[in-house]
Amino acid sequence: MADLQSQDYIRRSATNLTPPSARHHELEVAKLIDVSRCIGCKACQSACMEWNNLRPEMEEFQGAYENPHDLNPGTWTLMRFAEYEDEQGNLEWLIRKDGCMHCEDPGCLKACPAPGAIVQYANGIVDFISENCIGCGYCVKGCPFNIPRISAQDHKSYKCTLCSDRVGVGLEPACVKTCPTGAIMFGSKDDMKDWAGERIAELKERGFQNAGLYDPPEVGGTHVMYVLHHADKPSLYSGLPDKPHISALVGAWKGFLKPVALAGLAFAAVGAFVHSIVAGPNETTEEDEAHARLEMEKAKREGSAKS
Amino acid sequence: MSYPKGTIVRNSTLTRVNHWITGLCFVLLTLSGLAMFHPVFFWLSNLFGSGQWMRALHPWLGVCLIVSFLGLFIQFWRDNLWNRDDVEWAKSLDKVLDNREEEVPPVGRFNAGQKAVFWGMALIIPVLFVTGILIWEVYFGGATSIETQRVAVLIHSMAAIGAILIWITHVYAALWVKGSMRAMLHGWVTPGWAHRHHRKWFRSLVASGSPGPTPDSTAKFREH
Numbered sequence: 001m002a003d004l005q006s007q008d009y010i011r012r013s014a015t016n017l018t019p020p021s022a023r024h025h026e027l028e029v030a031k032l033i034d035v036s037r038c039i040g041c042k043a044c045q046s047a048c049m050e051w052n053n054l055r056p057e058m059e060e061f062q063g064a065y066e067n068p069h070d071l072n073p074g075t076w077t078l079m080r081f082a083e084y085e086d087e088q089g090n091l092e093w094l095i096r097k098d099g100c101m102h103c104e105d106p107g108c109l110k111a112c113p114a115p116g117a118i119v120q121y122a123n124g125i126v127d128f129i130s131e132n133c134i135g136c137g138y139c140v141k142g143c144p145f146n147i148p149r150i151s152a153q154d155h156k157s158y159k160c161t162l163c164s165d166r167v168g169v170g171l172e173p174a175c176v177k178t179c180p181t182g183a184i185m186f187g188s189k190d191d192m193k194d195w196a197g198e199r200i201a202e203l204k205e206r207g208f209q210n211a212g213l214y215d216p217p218e219v220g221g222t223h224v225m226y227v228l229h230h231a232d233k234p235s236l237y238s239g240l241p242d243k244p245h246i247s248a249l250v251g252a253w254k255g256f257l258k259p260v261a262l263a264g265l266a267f268a269a270v271g272a273f274v275h276s277i278v279a280g281p282n283e284t285t286e287e288d289e290a291h292a293r294l295e296m297e298k299a300k301r302e303g304s305a306k307s
Numbered sequence: 308m309s310y311p312k313g314t315i316v317r318n319s320t321l322t323r324v325n326h327w328i329t330g331l332c333f334v335l336l337t338l339s340g341l342a343m344f345h346p347v348f349f350w351l352s353n354l355f356g357s358g359q360w361m362r363a364l365h366p367w368l369g370v371c372l373i374v375s376f377l378g379l380f381i382q383f384w385r386d387n388l389w390n391r392d393d394v395e396w397a398k399s400l401d402k403v404l405d406n407r408e409e410e411v412p413p414v415g416r417f418n419a420g421q422k423a424v425f426w427g428m429a430l431i432i433p434v435l436f437v438t439g440i441l442i443w444e445v446y447f448g449g450a451t452s453i454e455t456q457r458v459a460v461l462i463h464s465m466a467a468i469g470a471i472l473i474w475i476t477h478v479y480a481a482l483w484v485k486g487s488m489r490a491m492l493h494g495w496v497t498p499g500w501a502h503r504h505h506r507k508w509f510r511s512l513v514a515s516g517s518p519g520p521t522p523d524s525t526a527k528f529r530e531h
Contacts, residue, residue, distance in 0.1 A: 289499030
């Protein structure tokens with residue numbers, strides 16, 4: 001997405017300084033996806049393509065309802081379909097709109113080495129600023145939800161922007177606007193939690209004892225939340241992670257290793273310099289040359305004596 | 308290549324060219340690698356045109372490095388095998404650091420420090436190559452699982468830091484021990500240099516009448 005200065009940054013990738021933060025009076029927003037009201041029509045996918053001018057390549061039929069079969073640089077949201085047989089033997093068709101979760105603590109942003117290629121606005125939206133992206137794929141490793149996709153054409157990483165351009169001017173995301181059943185809602189995060197609470201109570205009345213909100217605390221909560229009928233088993237929904245978290249490997253790589261490595265390199269460089277001024281150079285002396293000459297002459301004498 | 312009269316060949320022309328190709332690759336890899344490792348170094352990406360260019364070039368430089376290093380390995384491995392002299396030399400490391408080399412037991416073509424640099428690099432470069440391939444997004448991004456790539460990128464970073472630490476030691480030693488830079492730039496050392504730092508190597512050359520760099524080298528390399 002474009003760099004929207006109308007929205008305020010709270011995080012900026014590979015940046016040690018405080019990002020511009022005067023425009024801090026922004027509400028945290030959230031998209032609430034009520035899985036129990038989704039009919040799998042894919043209107044949200046179409047709307048996403050429409051608004052963002054995306055036309056992914058046509059694929060072969062892969063024997064599943066998903067179309068295309070996975071997220072890609074031109075498909076930022078994707079309906080995923082899972083058939084689940086519950087304890088009573090009833091078939092449940094669990095349909096989930098997959099896409100960026102806009103984590104409060106974004107693994108992609110943590111992993112990104114390019115300053116300002118990934119930013120988080122004060123409203124919670126995590127956005128990729130394409131012009132700064134170098135195409136390394138570190139965001140893919142940082143993401144706990146397997147969302148970013150690198151384009152083979154332009155080597156940039158792409159994902160859902162939560163329609164940051166629309167939200168920036170007071171509109172709701174395209175998928176929200178188009179959803180015919182009201183399964184996708186958008187507003188302040190607090191309002192969305194309240195909405196979800198009411199909906200969850202209804203679902204419980206209807207017998208879904210484990211209905212609940214998916215707003216995983218392991219990533220600090222997300223700005224895309226789900227109402228799930230089986231909130232105790234998120235993985236039923238086409239592998240939605242039960243406990244999504246930034247990998248400990250990424251934590252080590254982007255956490256302790258960076259200062260330790262810098263300290264090690266500085267120590268080596270300073271150590272070498274200190275040795276240089278304390279011990280000084282190791283120079284070959286005239287004495288060394290004399291010793292060497294003696295040995296060479298001796299060898300020559302012995303050589304000629306033999307022959 | 309001709310060398311000044313009365314000098315000893317430390318590194319043949321082939322070795323020197325091979326060494327500096329490796330060195331150039333290593334320096335460029337270090338600059339681009341550090342830029343992608345820590346934000347304080349990201350400005351180094353400008354040396355490569357842009358972040359995108361740097362990201363694209365880095366793996367290819369790695370391929371050049373391992374091919375080039377293989378050439379050095381073939382030329383150097385035999386003289387870098389560990390022996391008893393190295394233990395004695397290492398025990399006298401304090402005297403070495405203090406420039407009291409006349410009190411240090413004599414060594415062959417390479418001392419224990421140089422051997423440590425050699426084997427350190429010989430171990431780390433293949434690790435960097437393999438882990439680097441795994442995280443080469445353009446060609447191998449889809450070849451392995453994301454989890455495998457997370458492991459690979461962590462190992463790649465740690466191995467690279469290890470290699471840079473070895474490199475700092477290597478460069479400093481070359482600056483510290485006078486005559487070493489000339490040995491790698493122009494190929495020759497004085498007999499006194501060889502006698503002072505690598506006496507067993509010096510004696511093996513004298514005994515065989517070889518001009519260097521090894522006792523079986525023939526005089527055709529230089530005109531005395």
